[in-house]
Amino acid sequence: MTRMLIGGLMIMALIGTSLAWGAPRKTTVTILAGLSSTDDGMQEIITKAVAAKYPGITLQWEALGWSDNFHPKMQQYIQTGLPDIIVGKAQDVATYGGQGLLADLKGKKYLTRVLDAAIPGVTIKGKTYGLVYNCLYQGVYYNRKIFAENGLKVPITHAELAKVIGTLKAKGITPFATHMVDTWSIGNMTMQFAINDVFSKTPTWGDQFRAGKVSFATSAAYKKCYEYNKLLFDNTWSRETFSLPQADCDARMVQGLAAMKVSGSWSIQNFMNVDPNFDFGVFPFPNQTGDAKLIFEPNMTWMKSARTKHSAQVDQVFDVLTSDKKAAIAFLNLTKTSSMLKGVSPTFPNPSQKDIDKYAAAGKLIDANSGNNQLQWGGFQDENAKDIASWLQGTMTLKQALEAADSRRAISKP
Amino acid sequence: MRGSNGNAFFKGKKPLPAENPAPGAAEKYTLGTGMIQVLMTLAALLFAAPVFIILNYSFKTVRELYLSNPLALPESFQLGNYISAFKKLDLLTTFTNTFIYTAVTVVVLVMLCGASSWAIARCKNRFFKFSYIYFLLGIFIPHQALFLQIYMIGFRTGLINTRLGVILMYIATGMSFGVFLMTSFMTTVPVELEEAAKIDGCSVYRTYFFIVLPLLKPAIATLTILQAFQIWNDYLMASLFISSQELRTLTLAMQMLFSQQSSDYTTAMAAIIISVLPVAILFISMQKYFVKGMTVGALKG
Amino acid sequence: MRRKSFNRREKLQYLSLVLPGLLLFTIGLILPMFLSFSYSLTSWDGMSAAKPFIGFKNYARFFTDPFAGQAWIFTFKFTFWNTIIQNVFALLFAIALNSAIKGKKIYRTVFFIPCLISAIIVGFIWLRMFINILPALNRFLGTNINFLLFGSGKTVLAGLLLANNWQWIGYWMLIYLAALQSIPGELYEAANIDGATTLGKFRHITIPLLAPAFTICIVGITTGSLKVYELLVTSTWGGPGRASTSIIYYIYNTAISGRQYGYGSAMSIVLVLVLFLVALVQLGFLRKKEVQL
16 A cells, blocks of 8 residues: 555656646747548648748647537637637638637738638638638539449539439449438538529528528528438438448449549548549539539638737748648648649649639639538538438428528527 | 554454355356356357457558458558557557556545545544535536536636646546445444554544555455546546647547548557557456455445 | 544544545536536527526526427437346346356456447447448348448437447446355355245345345446437437437537537536436435335
């Protein structure tokens, strides 16, 4: 027992000394990073790049999953003070920017190195709160080989999509790969549909919704978006989809078990992990009017705390981010995403790039924030997704699901 | 010195309930026993299967994971996943941290719970009765739902992002169960021995450290194992109190591997094996005391 | 006179043994609980500085919230089945391991190992079991058993029960085992002399003497199951739809992603009261049984 006591005291002493370590000698810039799993590992690239140019800055990372853990952590920090830098998604600017928590980056030199298209999504009332670093493309990813072998053309209207589905089914190929065990994928797909069918027509739909002028239950367009989920559900492995996680679904897509997947660039890393030679393209999910645009989502966004004590150092970090092209390319190659910096392109082979270029050249791109800045994700869109899942599972009617969204009107504002 | 004498004296007089010959042990190995053996073996195989599957996966490559039969053995026993888990989890740091938090918390918790329970068992006045019930209340409080408040208290007291803060929080949340367990053990501690010590002029503290605590060994083993694996596996408290890399725990480092969009399953499998191993070893090595501890706890609880 | 003052000093010393623990416990757990109550009277979103006072409206809302109702139903079902399955299997296993079979230590270790694994990982493991491993087993055996238990609202409870029981049966088994081993062998010998049957011995000796263990296990499993949360966050995410949303999952989700911290706090206060009540009722009932036996 005495030995245990002494052991305990020794351990205490150990903590004492270890508490004394780590007194910063250089300037330590703290970063809270809400990451997708595809981003994990990027910290090393950024740390190295910053250390090369500004050896006086030490970055202290706190990395966690964006979807599960980022928001709770932000809630904590809001009570007590934010870290110097916050890395999140462009849509977080809408959530946190309006509360005076973030610093305005307007007029900074590094902001001029970012594509102009990325600025409006992170600008609120004339103040720019975020530095968008990369972007994702969302739409229907398809297996080029299957399309070529069956003489299929990229569908533009719903009639054409129905034909594609019909042909695939006749050949015994599952038309859509889906994974619905994680309801966020339902939420993501529904938002993709809504961007082209609702928000591209009525950009202020969310504001009108909150003003009581429109509603889910009475909007024919939004009802259609809900119904597309059913179309997918009826044309996928519906028995398994509610058990299937994303990575497994992507692997099945690569194996040719399904021809299409409503998804985003986050699947590319999975595709390539399983088969580096998988040939795929992307097209926008057809909308009612046949003029759907490919969705681009300004993704990883760097924000600066309004009350940081190391304002100059944060600016230096942002300077490195936008000026070190080698680091930027390494980052894009790791995450398999596209750049939001001027004159920077990733060098990994991306079979869907030619499609992206085609839509970009035709001006057929639309920002995902057109929807995300109208309807809050956490607590609203993800709850709607649960309603849709319940409807697909038969425990709720479509009408009830739409009305449930209306009942959450009060918390729909980002 | 006096303490160890007392201990020896006690040991000779009244042995703790041991894994005594069970009623069945005297019986012969009959046909019925054989059938039980078969059934138990089947059950054990079912219980062990998921663990073997993780172990099997932990040697597979990502391509194998998705393209080959899930039941097949890995093509080669490559250690790539373990190496990548080692790197991704920053194992040297996170392992040491987790170990420190677990070890210190358990040691202090055992002392505090033992002290509180002993006092509660000996002083039967209203205050001590009340504090027993008060401690038990904690068993019903779901601390997941209190996370902002706990964080804010940590912040006000300046304990956020310190080792001390994490440890104190673990102690605070572990008290309830510890007191519950230890109090039920106190009936095995004979009052006569304490009274003899008192007549010899021992203070309450001396009596506690040198007479009572040694008698609580089985309870200590039980509490140690139960708390150790909870703290070792804890995510929530650690995530509330720690933000800097040097202070991170194993589970904090692991959480990215288990998020919704995660795909690095093979590394995750290796990480599971790495994280479970230490507590499994702790359990196996302390099993004897642990079962003894459970015996008393279960009977008197 | 002298004796009394000595006692008082002694009492103070005893008091000083309880106080540190009491203090930590109060600051770390009870104080947050009180804060929770004060938040429960507001419509605070968990972020902004304003915490508008709204009285007991959150509590009123809780009783008419259909999703909260669903969450309660799921939680109660989960708890009910857990309590039965875990107790029965833990007891059966304990009896088996208390017989003359060989290799007891190995069995004990195998059954206990799953509860050393964090519930978050257990959820992840079973998600993989249901979608990859068991269907492969189907193909291997040429059978067509539906293993996709997480995939439908009708079977998700069964799937979670499987995962949860895999994790915890070994733990409660040890408690039963310990209790069985502490029953004095003479009792059985005496019964043998009286010519008692095996079943009779079980009914009249084993069961009554196990009463305290029953109490611990039943109360422990019930309160543990009512608080189920970690298991869900890497396996079903409360789905499909909301089919496996437990009350804590719902509270956490509403308070944090749903940005309704006030409402979430009100729900957690109600949960604590329910947990407390359930335990009190069970304890009262079981302790009474103990005395009768």
